[in-house]
Amino acid sequence: MEHAHSFSVVFRGNTPSLWLSMSIVTVQLGQCGNQIGFEVFDALLSDSHSSQGLCSKRENEAYQASCKERFFSEEENGVPIARAVLVDMEPKVINQTLSKAAQSGQWKYGQHACFCQKQGSGNNWAYGYSVHGPRHEESIMSLIRKEVEKCDSFSGFFIIMSMAGGTGSGLGAFVTQNLQDQYPNSLKMNHIIWPYGTGEVIVQNYNSILTLSHLYRSSDALLVHENDAVHKICAKLMNIKQISFSDINQVLAHQLGSVFQPTYSAESSFHYRRNPLGDLMEHLVPHPEFKMLSVRNIPHMSENSLAYSTFTWAGLLKHLRQMLISNAKMEEEVGSDCVAQASLELLVSSDPSTSASQSAGITGIDWHVRPPLSGLPPLGKMSLNKDLHFNTSVANLVILRGKDVQSADVEGFKDPALYTSWLKPVNAFNVWKTQRAFSKYEKSAVLVSNSQFLVKPLDTIVGKAWNMFASKAYIHQYTKFGIEEEDFLDSFTSLEQVVASYCNL
Numbered sequence: 001m002e003h004a005h006s007f008s009v010v011f012r013g014n015t016p017s018l019w020l021s022m023s024i025v026t027v028q029l030g031q032c033g034n035q036i037g038f039e040v041f042d043a044l045l046s047d048s049h050s051s052q053g054l055c056s057k058r059e060n061e062a063y064q065a066s067c068k069e070r071f072f073s074e075e076e077n078g079v080p081i082a083r084a085v086l087v088d089m090e091p092k093v094i095n096q097t098l099s100k101a102a103q104s105g106q107w108k109y110g111q112h113a114c115f116c117q118k119q120g121s122g123n124n125w126a127y128g129y130s131v132h133g134p135r136h137e138e139s140i141m142s143l144i145r146k147e148v149e150k151c152d153s154f155s156g157f158f159i160i161m162s163m164a165g166g167t168g169s170g171l172g173a174f175v176t177q178n179l180q181d182q183y184p185n186s187l188k189m190n191h192i193i194w195p196y197g198t199g200e201v202i203v204q205n206y207n208s209i210l211t212l213s214h215l216y217r218s219s220d221a222l223l224v225h226e227n228d229a230v231h232k233i234c235a236k237l238m239n240i241k242q243i244s245f246s247d248i249n250q251v252l253a254h255q256l257g258s259v260f261q262p263t264y265s266a267e268s269s270f271h272y273r274r275n276p277l278g279d280l281m282e283h284l285v286p287h288p289e290f291k292m293l294s295v296r297n298i299p300h301m302s303e304n305s306l307a308y309s310t311f312t313w314a315g316l317l318k319h320l321r322q323m324l325i326s327n328a329k330m331e332e333e334v335g336s337d338c339v340a341q342a343s344l345e346l347l348v349s350s351d352p353s354t355s356a357s358q359s360a361g362i363t364g365i366d367w368h369v370r371p372p373l374s375g376l377p378p379l380g381k382m383s384l385n386k387d388l389h390f391n392t393s394v395a396n397l398v399i400l401r402g403k404d405v406q407s408a409d410v411e412g413f414k415d416p417a418l419y420t421s422w423l424k425p426v427n428a429f430n431v432w433k434t435q436r437a438f439s440k441y442e443k444s445a446v447l448v449s450n451s452q453f454l455v456k457p458l459d460t461i462v463g464k465a466w467n468m469f470a471s472k473a474y475i476h477q478y479t480k481f482g483i484e485e486e487d488f489l490d491s492f493t494s495l496e497q498v499v500a501s502y503c504n505l
Helices: 030-048 057-071 091-104 125-149 167-182 204-218 227-237 245-260 276-284 313-326 331-335 337-350 452-470 475-479 485-503
Strands: 007-012 015-020 023-029 084-088 114-116 154-162 187-194 221-226 292-298 393-402 429-434 443-451
Touching (some): 023 030, 023 057, 023 167, 030 154, 030 187, 030 245, 084 167, 091 114, 125 167, 125 204, 125 475, 154 167, 154 276, 167 187, 167 204, 187 204, 187 227, 187 276, 204 485, 221 245, 221 276, 227 245, 245 393, 245 443, 276 393, 276 443, 292 313, 292 452, 313 393, 313 443, 443 452, 452 485, 475 485
Parallel strands (some): 023 084, 023 154, 154 187, 221 292, 393 429
Antiparallel strands (some): 007 015, 292 443, 393 443
């Protein structure tokens, strides 16, 4: 199925040359997946048509061509069609999504790329997975197959879903498993939305552990966004007073766009990267036990603030590095003591002649403390009673977009103290660059990180689900659709193993 005859223009030296760009098929599942999917395609296209790219006309054309080949197929009348399949068990959101895309006049969804029914999953993972999945498997997989066949060169799937509801999570897990069975050699990245800590539905913790444990078996990487963190970005950085799901989804789309839009394939090359999905996996998931990815993106600000702001690469990268060390979700959170501690640890490790007590005059602290783990920790109670001094990484990717990008210095991300002992920084850290600015920012930086960032939220969700499970609360809602207690126990075991593996870094 891998033909190779669709070329887009990119650069060799400083002149455009032909280079194949591999396409990604997006599968949007449930209300959350469809609403975010729309914002992602909208952000990609409006960025690629932006006049603020701050680069030459030729370079802009190359960038546009690469973006389109990746995410859109062309239609006769010139309107790009998203390479996407939309799935929901209720028609309302899909109908809204289709008409919003068509009204934009810039792009649209394919006429026959949707599957919906009249009855939802009622926030029940088991219903999505065990009833809707098998019942509609053939129709959904047929739509996906048609979309894949339209790609001249196919890279893999980007699957957008929530993990707390019924359709997105239950049906999403079922569809991902099917994709693994039918396309074992194609990459699958699941973008999952972590529920609000305060809770949207009473059984969200059950739905979440079932989703995560199943995806851990069938997906190549899980790109995770926490609703709470994105909400905070909207409130504190974007200064939005009444935050809607649309606001949250636009921040998500901005972050995803800044990861997936074209970048050069190597330091000196003017080729655009032809297989970003494959490169992401190769750089960030060196071992199947570690496949949780997070995104940190700076700057984030309202149009008003932006008018009065200037950015330097040194400033942006310093902030981003501090966010990584302290596991902060956004730049305002990085002023804490743990950054000072973690930075000191890194300062010490960078200069073997300096001892921890000499630098900053602090004595008696063991900067290399790691929590001891004997086998699996008790459910929901990690052996992490005190916070880790800093966030240890398996692998990190920094993506830089904008003016003077070649002058940006990323040496701070190559410090061995940031990474697990079994990977050298030369293998654990990568940087992608392009002079083409993204969205409204003259300079922007993204960190995609495979690190301990989700240990605490994952442990919390497992703990809450376990407490409900121990008292048999709501279990009958699942067993009546064929998800047995044994399935829950399997999920607990596999996620405890994930927590233990990340804790042990």
